[in-house]
Amino acid sequence: MLVIAAGLIAVLATRPQATTEQAASPLLGKQAPPVSGITVDGTHYSLPAQPGKYIVVNFFASWCVPCQTEGPNLVAFQFEHQRSGDASVLSVVIQDTVGDARSYQAKIGANWPTMADSHGKIRLDYGVASPPSTFVIAPDGRVVADYLGPATVADLDSVIQRAKASHP
Amino acid sequence: MSSSSRATRRSLVWVVLGVVLVVALLIGSGVFSSKPLTRAQRVEAIASGIKCPSCEDLSVADSNAQTAITVRTAIAAQVAAGRTDQQIDDFLVARYGSAIVLTPPTSGWSLLVWVLPLVGGVVAIGGLTLFMVRRRRRGFAPDDEAAAAVSDGDMSADMLADRQLFLERSLADAEAEHDAGDLSDADYQALLRRDRGRLETIEARMVALEQAAAAPDVLAGAAVSASVGAGSSTGLVAGAGHDPRTARAGSSADDAPPLDPTSADPTSIPGPASTTRPRRSRRQRFLLGGSVVTLSAAIVLVVVLVAVPRLPGQTETGNVTLSQQQKIAQTLAEAAVDEDAGNLSQAAQLYNQILSDNPNQAQATAQLGWLDYQVGTSGNSTTLKNQGRKLVERAVKLDPQDFAGHLYLGTILLLQDNDATGAVAQYQAFLGATNPVPAASVIKQAAPYIRRAYTQAGVALPSQVPAA
Numbered sequence: 018m019l020v021i022a023a024g025l026i027a028v029l030a031t032r033p034q035a036t037t038e039q040a041a042s043p044l045l046g047k048q049a050p051p052v053s054g055i056t057v058d059g060t061h062y063s064l065p066a067q068p069g070k071y072i073v074v075n076f077f078a079s080w081c082v083p084c085q086t087e088g089p090n091l092v093a094f095q096f097e098h099q100r101s102g103d104a105s106v107l108s109v110v111i112q113d114t115v116g117d118a119r120s121y122q123a124k125i126g127a128n129w130p131t132m133a134d135s136h137g138k139i140r141l142d143y144g145v146a147s148p149p150s151t152f153v154i155a156p157d158g159r160v161v162a163d164y165l166g167p168a169t170v171a172d173l174d175s176v177i178q179r180a181k182a183s184h185p
Numbered sequence: 186m187s188s189s190s191r192a193t194r195r196s197l198v199w200v201v202l203g204v205v206l207v208v209a210l211l212i213g214s215g216v217f218s219s220k221p222l223t224r225a226q227r228v229e230a231i232a233s234g235i236k237c238p239s240c241e242d243l244s245v246a247d248s249n250a251q252t253a254i255t256v257r258t259a260i261a262a263q264v265a266a267g268r269t270d271q272q273i274d275d276f277l278v279a280r281y282g283s284a285i286v287l288t289p290p291t292s293g294w295s296l297l298v299w300v301l302p303l304v305g306g307v308v309a310i311g312g313l314t315l316f317m318v319r320r321r322r323r324g325f326a327p328d329d330e331a332a333a334a335v336s337d338g339d340m341s342a343d344m345l346a347d348r349q350l351f352l353e354r355s356l357a358d359a360e361a362e363h364d365a366g367d368l369s370d371a372d373y374q375a376l377l378r379r380d381r382g383r384l385e386t387i388e389a390r391m392v393a394l395e396q397a398a399a400a401p402d403v404l405a406g407a408a409v410s411a412s413v414g415a416g417s418s419t420g421l422v423a424g425a426g427h428d429p430r431t432a433r434a435g436s437s438a439d440d441a442p443p444l445d446p447t448s449a450d451p452t453s454i455p456g457p458a459s460t461t462r463p464r465r466s467r468r469q470r471f472l473l474g475g476s477v478v479t480l481s482a483a484i485v486l487v488v489v490l491v492a493v494p495r496l497p498g499q500t501e502t503g504n505v506t507l508s509q510q511q512k513i514a515q516t517l518a519e520a521a522v523d524e525d526a527g528n529l530s531q532a533a534q535l536y537n538q539i540l541s542d543n544p545n546q547a548q549a550t551a552q553l554g555w556l557d558y559q560v561g562t563s564g565n566s567t568t569l570k571n572q573g574r575k576l577v578e579r580a581v582k583l584d585p586q587d588f589a590g591h592l593y594l595g596t597i598l599l600l601q602d603n604d605a606t607g608a609v610a611q612y613q614a615f616l617g618a619t620n621p622v623p624a625a626s627v628i629k630q631a632a633p634y635i636r637r638a639y640t641q642a643g644v645a646l647p648s649q650v651p652a653a
Contacts, residue, residue: 024483041534043282112251137255144280146238146252162534171568175557178569179533182560 042144042152042163049074049154050142052107056130057115064107069156071104071177075168076140076150078113079121084149087167088125094170095129104177109134111148155180191366228261231273234287235260244287298485305481312477316470345391352384513539517548524556532556547584550576555593574601581611588618592627596634605641612638616649 044050052064052074064072075091077084091106098104108131110118115133122131134140143152146165153162153176162176211217222230232246237253245253245260256277263273277285289295340348359376362368368376520535536553539546554576561569574597580590595611598604612635615623628635632650639646646652 043279137251137258140252141255141259142280144238144282144285146281171572174568175533175560175572178560179556 042160044143044152044160045163047160048158049152049160050139052109052132052139052142054132056132057110057119058131060130062107062130062132064154065158070102071098071156071161071180072154073104073106073168073173074109074143074152074154075106076109076111076143076145076148077118078111078148079117080113081148083167085121087149087151087169088121088127090167090169090173092126094173095127097170097174104173105129107132109139111137111140111145153177153180155184157184191364195365195367224261224264227264227270228257231260231264231270232257235274235277236285236287238281238285301481301484305477305484309474309477309481312473316473340390342391342394345387345394349384349387349391352380352387356380356384509543513543513546513549517552520549520552524552545583547580547587548589550583551580551587551589551593554578554580555589558593558597570601581614584620585614586618586620588615588621588623588627591615591618592623592631595638596631599634599638599641605638608634608638609642609644613647616647 049064049072052062054062056062064074073091073094075087077087079085091108094104095106106127106129108118108122108127108129110131110133118131118133132139143150149164149167151164151168151173152160153173155161161180162172164172229246233244235245235256237243237245237248237250238256239250239252240248243253245256259277260273263276268276274286283290289298291299356377359368359373359380363370363373516535516539520532523532523535533553533556536549536556539549540553543549554573556573557569557576558573561567561571561573577590577593577597580587581594584590591611591614595608595615598611599608612631615631616628628649629651633653635650636646636653639650
C-alpha cells in the first residue's frame with residue numbers, strides 16, 4: 018500500500034503543471050478555414066482574398082484580461098507590418114457584444130477588420146475554446162502557428178520570420 | 186427429496202436468476218430496440234460524449250456555456266445533414282483535437298483504461314472465489330484445525346463464550362447446508378462429530394471456570410484440573426475418545442503446554458489461535474479485497490494520468506516507458522532533423538515544446554537561441570537576433586558544461602561584436618566541455634570560425650582544431 022501511495026505521489030509530483038501545457042491546434046500545418054462576411058464596420062471581408070500576406074486571426078473579448086494584455090501588442094504588430102505590407106490582423110469577437118468590443122478596440126487604437134461571429138461559426142471552424150486565441154496564417158493559406166493566451170509582437174514576428182525562412 | 190435433487194434445484198434457481206439479470210440488462214441497454222433514434226435523441230447522445238471546450242469535465246450536453254451551445258448547434262446541423270456519428274466526431278476532432286471526445290480511444294496506451302478495470306474485476310472475483318473455496322475446504326479439514334490447535338489453558342471465559350457461539354453457529358450452518366443439499370451426509374456427520382465434541386468440551390470448561398469463580402478458596406490449579414463429566418480426570422481437553430497425549434490432569438490452566446500439533450482428534454479444542462481465526466480471516470478478507478481494489482484504482486489512475494491523447498505537434502514519446510531525459514533527447518533529435526530539412530518553424534516549435542515543460546533545459550535554450558539568431562540575421566530582424574542572443578547567453582549560464590551554448594555564443598561574439606578575445610574564451614570552454622564532450626565532426630564544422638577567432642586574438646590554435 019505504501020509503495021502504491023509513493024508511486025502515485027511520484028507520478029503526480031513529476032507531471033508538468035497544467036498551466037505549462039501547450040495544446041497545439043489540429044489546424045496547425047493545414048489550410049485555414051475560410052472566413053468571409055461583413056465586418057462590424059459594414060465592409061466585406063474574405064480571408065483567402067489577402068494575397069501575399071500573413072494574417073493574424075485573433076479571437077478576443079473586451080472583458081477578457083489576457084486579451085487586454087495582448088491588445089497593445091497587436092496594435093504594435095499591425096503598425097510595424099502595415100509599412101512592410103507583409104502581415105495584417107483580423108479580429109473575431111467571441112463571448113462579447115459588438116458594442117463593447119468596438120469600444121475596447123477604439124480605446125487601444127485597433128484599426129483592423131473585426132468580425133462579430135454571432136452564430137459561432139468561425140469559432141467552431143477554428144476550434145476556439147476561450148479568448149484570447151490567435152492563429153497565424155501563411156500567404157498560402159496554411160496555419161503556421163497558434164497561441165492560447167496573449168501573443169506578443171515578438172511571438173508573431175518570430176513565427177513569421179521562421180515561416181519566411183522555411184518557405185521563402 | 187434427496188440431497189442431489191435439492192442441489193440441482195438450487196443450481197437451477199441460480200441459473201434462472203442469472204438469465205433474468207442478463208436479459209433485463211440487455212433490454213434496458215436498448216439492444217433489442219428496433220425503434221430508431223429521433224434526431225433530437227441522436228444530438229443528445231452525441232453531445233453527451235463531447236467535451237465542452239471551455240469547461241472542466243462537462244459534456245456539451247451538460248453545459249450552457251456559449252462554446253458548448255455552439256458545438257451543440259454544430260452537432261444538430263451535422264445530424265440534420267445526415268452525417269454519421271463517426272463523421273461528426275471526426276469533424277469536431279479536426280477542430281478541437283482528440284481531447285474533445287470524452288470517451289478514451291481504444292488504441293495505444295489509452296486501451297489500458299478499458300482493459301484494466303476488467304482485469305481488476307476478474308482478478309478480484311477470482312481472488313474472492315479462491316479465498317472462499319479454500320475457506321470452505323479448510324472447514325472440513327480437521328487435521329488443519331488440529332495442527333493449529335493449542336492449549337485451551339489460555340482461554341478466558343469470554344473467549345470460551347465466543348468459541349461456544351461460533352461452534353453453535355457452525356453447527357446451525359452445517360445443518361442448513363445439509364438440508365439444502367449443499368453438504369453430503371458423510372461430511373455432515375464428520376462435521377457434527379467434530380463440532381459437537383468441541384462444544385461439549387467448551388461447555389465443560391465453562392462449567393469448570395464457573396465453579397472456580399464460585400469457590401475462590403479452591404486453588405485455581407485444582408479448579409482448572411478438576412475432572413469434568415462422569416468422574417473423568419481428563420482435564421480441559423478431555424472428551425469422548427480424547428487423546429491422552431493432550432490430557433494434563435492436575436496441571437494449572439495458565440501453564441498448560443500446547444496441544445500436540447499432530448493430533449487429528451476432531452474433538453480437540455482449538456486454542457487461541459484457532460479461536461481467533463474467524464476474526465483474523467475477516468480481516469484478511471478485507472485486506473485482500475481492499476488491496477485488489479486499491480491496486481486496480483491506482484493502476485487506472487496512473488494510466489489516466491499518463492495516457493493523455495497525443496496532441497498535434499507533440500512527439501509520440503510514450504510517457505510510460507521513456508524517462509524525461511529520454512523524451513528531451515528524442516525531441517531534440519527530431520528538431521535537429523527538422524532544422525536540417527529547412528523546417529525551421531517545426532524545429533522551433535519542438536524546442537519550445539521542451540522549454541514549456543522544462544524552462545531551464547540548456548540544450549533546447551541554446552538551439553532555439555541559435556535558430557532565432559540565424560533567422561533574425563537572414564531576415565534582418567534585430568528583434569529576433571537579440572532574442573536569439575539572449576537565449577544563447579542564458580543557455581551558457583544554465584549549463585556551463587554544455588558545449589553548444591559556448592560554441593554559439595563564441596560565434597555570435599565573433600560575427601556580431603567582432604570580439605575575437607571573447608570568442609576565444611567561449612571556444613576554449615566549448616573545446617573543454619565535458620557534458621557532453623563535443624564530437625570531432627562538430628569541431629570540424631565550427632573550425633573556420635574557431636581558427637578565425639584564434640588568429641584575430643593572436644592565440645595558438647588548440648590541437649583539437651584541424652588546421653585549414
